[in-house]
Amino acid sequence: MAKTNPGNFFEDFEAGAELVHAVPRTITEGEAAMYIGLTGSRYPLHCSAEFARSLGFSRETINDLLVFHIVFGKTVNDVSLNAVANLGYAGLRFLLPVYPGDTLRSVSKVVGKRENSNGKTGVVWVKTVGTNQRGEAVLEYYRWVMVHKRDPSTPTGAADRPAMPKEVAPSELVVPSNLDLSRYEEWPSGGAAYFEDYEIGEKIDHVDGMTIEESEHATATRLYQNTAKVHFDAVQTKQTRFGRRLMYGGHVISVARSLSFNGMERVLGILAWNGGAHANPTFAGDTIYAYSEILDKADIPGRADVGALRVRLVGLKDVGPTEAGFPLKVSKDDGEAYHGSVVLDLDYWLLVPRRVR
Amino acid sequence: MAKTNPGNFFEDFEAGAELVHAVPRTITEGEAAMYIGLTGSRYPLHCSAEFARSLGFSRETINDLLVFHIVFGKTVNDVSLNAVANLGYAGLRFLLPVYPGDTLRSVSKVVGKRENSNGKTGVVWVKTVGTNQRGEAVLEYYRWVMVHKRDPSTPTGAADRPAMPKEVAPSELVVPSNLDLSRYEEWPSGGAAYFEDYEIGEKIDHVDGMTIEESEHATATRLYQNTAKVHFDAVQTKQTRFGRRLMYGGHVISVARSLSFNGMERVLGILAWNGGAHANPTFAGDTIYAYSEILDKADIPGRADVGALRVRLVGLKDVGPTEAGFPLKVSKDDGEAYHGSVVLDLDYWLLVPRRVR
Amino acid sequence: MAKTNPGNFFEDFEAGAELVHAVPRTITEGEAAMYIGLTGSRYPLHCSAEFARSLGFSRETINDLLVFHIVFGKTVNDVSLNAVANLGYAGLRFLLPVYPGDTLRSVSKVVGKRENSNGKTGVVWVKTVGTNQRGEAVLEYYRWVMVHKRDPSTPTGAADRPAMPKEVAPSELVVPSNLDLSRYEEWPSGGAAYFEDYEIGEKIDHVDGMTIEESEHATATRLYQNTAKVHFDAVQTKQTRFGRRLMYGGHVISVARSLSFNGMERVLGILAWNGGAHANPTFAGDTIYAYSEILDKADIPGRADVGALRVRLVGLKDVGPTEAGFPLKVSKDDGEAYHGSVVLDLDYWLLVPRRVR
Structure with a gap:
């Protein structure tokens, strides 16, 4: 067998x-x-x-x-x-x-x-x-x-x-039932902003960057017991169109979200993803930057102490968000495609404490 | 002092x-x-x-x-x-x-x-x-x-x-006394093969490969508090015949065994090694592949639920087991030696659940 | 905001x-x-x-x-x-x-x-x-x-x-109150030297070296949630005088101290630092070596079982302590500066068991 x-x-x-x-x-x-x-x-x-x-x-x-x-x-x-x-x-x-x-x-x-x-x-x-x-x-x-x-020669008819x-509605977001902000302290998170302080349309340039080494993304991906060969095998990936190992897209999400702490320190967690795209591949040696754009704000039924921020988390490579003067998408052939420096476009809901609760 | x-x-x-x-x-x-x-x-x-x-x-x-x-x-x-x-x-x-x-x-x-x-x-x-x-x-x-x-000038006479x-006899293999397969489930391991399904002489090409970076083998070897200088010191190893750091042979065993999960998912552990050789040195940048050859099968006294598979685990570098068209050993000088792509030749006993128990 | x-x-x-x-x-x-x-x-x-x-x-x-x-x-x-x-x-x-x-x-x-x-x-x-x-x-x-x-244009007057x-006096050193050497065994640490065996002025060349990779110092520094950009961002640091990422100086201290185990195995901990300097920057690829110089020995009030060794831990890069034939400091311009191979000069107090207690 x-x-x-x-x-x-x-x-x-x-x-x-x-x-x-x-x-x-x-x-x-x-x-x-x-x-x-x-x-x-x-x-x-x-x-x-x-x-x-x-x-x-x-x-x-x-x-x-x-x-x-x-x-x-x-x-x-x-x-x-x-x-x-x-x-x-x-x-x-x-x-x-x-x-x-x-x-x-x-x-x-x-x-x-x-x-x-x-x-x-x-x-x-x-x-x-x-x-x-x-x-x-x-x-x-x-x-x-x-x-x-x-x-390939036999059609399946599927x-x-x-x-x-298209999105996760605010009424579908699940806040941990045990969460209790009555003893919330400010100093552990640092930062200054509460739910009330974020404005729709606001763009927050996270000011740090992080260069990723081959062993870092591979170790993370092994830690997750993810077995996709493209992340691990330098010999086999020589035959691919990239000619080298590809970074697990999830590692880019992790790094971008870690960078986003600087400016969104009080976020208590991700509630949901509405959608997301690994806009372009990333490789060892790339330096990841990120910015967040506030897309929407929502009340959470039954909770006066927290709100939900809908945020677009954009990951860039080798150029900081403040320096990047290009649009997210550019025209390509007959349609449009992500600019080559954009590596992540994630639309997600974040759980954020309110100042007044 | x-x-x-x-x-x-x-x-x-x-x-x-x-x-x-x-x-x-x-x-x-x-x-x-x-x-x-x-x-x-x-x-x-x-x-x-x-x-x-x-x-x-x-x-x-x-x-x-x-x-x-x-x-x-x-x-x-x-x-x-x-x-x-x-x-x-x-x-x-x-x-x-x-x-x-x-x-x-x-x-x-x-x-x-x-x-x-x-x-x-x-x-x-x-x-x-x-x-x-x-x-x-x-x-x-x-x-x-x-x-x-x-x-060197004074003989010791030793x-x-x-x-x-030469080998560990099946009667000497130690199965954990607490092991009880009465509630064994298949899904956690995945795979399909039980003890009965492996045949003596069968060769299983493990289909994945893993490229090892300098920091990965060095971190593993430090984790084991292994102090052999050849794994850590790039300056001193410039003077050695390899001119660079050598990978701890045990890391190659670990990687080869991890790769062997794909095809031997239900293995519950290593019981014994009969013998083993680090056939050739490995270095950072090498991509490890592996195959397993079933050498023998043995009953374990007192256990009807598990059997022992004697397996030769072979590690290769930079060439997959299916692509490798060379013998393990080649003639060299007057004798024979491992082919230069062979990095591990381990003969071990594995503990495997039986389908019928 | x-x-x-x-x-x-x-x-x-x-x-x-x-x-x-x-x-x-x-x-x-x-x-x-x-x-x-x-x-x-x-x-x-x-x-x-x-x-x-x-x-x-x-x-x-x-x-x-x-x-x-x-x-x-x-x-x-x-x-x-x-x-x-x-x-x-x-x-x-x-x-x-x-x-x-x-x-x-x-x-x-x-x-x-x-x-x-x-x-x-x-x-x-x-x-x-x-x-x-x-x-x-x-x-x-x-x-x-x-x-x-x-x-820069407005003076602050500060x-x-x-x-x-200048130093931490022996009377200010804090030995854990629970420390009890009555059941002290020698084998777990190995080594041979007790407090009595170290002599003021003695120099101990720690014989191992460790080459540090980019991913190693960056992973350590992230583990400490240290956010200094110079350790992480290869793009931004291209604009600095070094043109590349700088290793966190604390990682050099950690590596040097780990190397110092070989020769100071029985040390039970650091009690204090009198002072320290990151003498020169270190970068990925540098190989760290270390030596210890015994500066002083002190009794600890109320403890007959342990003593305090004042030690200068010196870290070198790319040259071992025995091979290094240069002084720690060399003349530079009108003053003196650390020799370019010196990367750490730490003056600290160590807690060491006494042979006779």
Whole structure:
């Protein structure tokens, strides 16, 4: 019998099928420390047991992006080992805090598939749910990828393109029920801005930059047990169009979000992603910069103490946000494409304390 | 009095002497996380507390190779600081699971020494035992190294070459007594193969490759508190025949074993090494590939639920196992030697669940 | 309102003001493991729960330099983001052991400021105290930095240069009150020397070297949540006089101290720093070596079991201490300056067990 996993091809995905991903993972203090070392994250909810307790948590929680990377990493082996491209995310919601010691697993359901007209590839839509050791969902999201067909000469007839949520409505955002701001202190986060202080349309240039080394993104990606070969194999990737290892796009998100602490210090967590794009590939040696644009502000039903900021987090490479004088998208062929220096365009909802509560 | 340790020379080893190695080490969740980040290991017994508990363990256990590296690392300072070459391993057995929080120490006994005819070097054989904080042995192995003589002009007359075990017999393999497969689930490991599905002579090409950076092998080797200078000092190693830092051979074993998860997902652990060779040196920038060859299968006395697979784990550099069209060994001078792309040849026993139990 | 922190300028510091630094940090087993992986530290008090318990501690303690880096890292954002130079340290004392799980915070008091005659910069003196979650001080030190003025054209008149302690007197050294050597064993540390065996004037050449990669110092510095841009941003640092990223000087201290284990194995901790200088900048690719010179020996009031060694720890780059035939300082212009290969000159007090107690 065949022993190694060559990954699923387009034909292998059955609409409605449930993929139970292997390798459950207990996230410990070790992963939390490595995440800080690899990304420079400073959000005190994830690095101070005292601050977390002052807000009603039992101890410091796991960074939401670390939760995402672990949940996502498990799916690669079944969903995207033969992916040509990661096309998009939608409807991502964080549902429950994760603590050191919790064990996460991931299950994905195939919610649609459509063959491309070239006959060589198709698009597969999945909904992935990450759960803890009590079976409680901690994270869910839709994702779609373009994957190779095993047999380009035989049409499959698959033509089911499911509707993806355009955004997560404020009423769908989940604030941790234990969160209690009655003992909120300002000094642990630093910064000056509360929910009231951010204005729609405001652009915040995060002033720091971070150069990423080959060993850093590879170590992070191994930590997430993500098995995509393009991140690890310098010999095989010589044959690809980039000729070298590609950085895991999730690492760029992590770095951009860590940089965004400077200007958004009081953010308590990511509530949801409306959508996101890895606008351009990143490689070792690239220096990541970021800016945030406030897209919207929303009340959260039942909570007078916190609000939701809808933010566009843009990652740039090798040019700072203040120096970058170009538009996000430029005309290309008949349409438009991201400027070559843009590496991330993420539209997400952030949980922010109110000054008046 | 002399303060720094120049390492032992051939004359310093006394047959029968016991070397109590310094620096006991508590292995924590931190080491376990770093091991995953540096090697990409995915065996769920070592990363999921839930999976481990379902098999009768109290929580996730420490990867057996991490245990080996920690136990081995302590011995370097006393055994091999002046080694010309690591000649071999024999009779290595894992004896007891190690958990986060356990504290390991190592003791080596000199079991033989023989001066080489050139008068400049000699071979020293040691038996090393790693024990936990309760004094229970968790690992034992024989190892022999060629070390410099302090005084090449004075013969020592040492001519004692002890017999090394050619292999570990199945009856000597130690299965953790707590292991209980009555609640074994398939999904946490993924993969499809049980003990019954592996055939003697079968070759499994592990399809992934991993490029190793200088900082990765050095960080792993520091984590093991291994003090061999050749892995760390770029200035001093300029004077060596390689002209650069050498990768710790144990890191190659770790990476090869992590790669072997794809095709051997249900393996529950290493039981023993029959022998092994670091066939060729590896350096930063090398991309490691691996294949496994099933050498033998054995029942384990008293256990109907698991079997022992004797496997040859071969590590290659810069060429995948399927592409490698060369024999392991090639003729060289009057004898034969490993092909230059072969970096590891390890003969070990693996613990594998049976389908029918 | 402005969201991002541009750092304080000379005018922003008020004499007597207290800067409460953001981002309290729970130090866990994860940080402890990463510290070993990044520096190669082997002091058994910090890596063996059993050894620590034998000395009266509740478990392994956090390496004192890791405590320093965490406490220091928090201050960068408020004190030295616009620093031209780190001028010095004085009166640094470790006051209490830190355990995994403790949460540290830092507060700095401005103890003096003096404008430079060029009008462009000034010197600011601060006293920083690191405290644990019970509010107990674990570390304190004075530090002074040269920072840019916001407005070079307007003199501030600041001319207050506070007296800095020239040294920490033996009577001010704090030995952990729980330390009990009645069950002290020799093997966990290895080495041979006790307090009695070190002689004033003795020089100990630590025989190992360690080459540092870009990802190693950057990961360490992110782990400490130190935000100084010069360590992370390869694009921005192209414009600096070095044209590249600068290694955090604290990483050099960590590496030099780890190297010093070989020859000073029984040292139980750093008690204090009398003063220190980052003599020359270090960069990725540099190989660090170290030697220790015994400056003084002192009894510690009330303790017959331990003594204090005053040691000069010198770090070198790319040349070993035995090979280095040059003086520490050479004449330059009208004065003298450190030889270009000297990267660290640290004067500190170490806690060492006595043979006779």
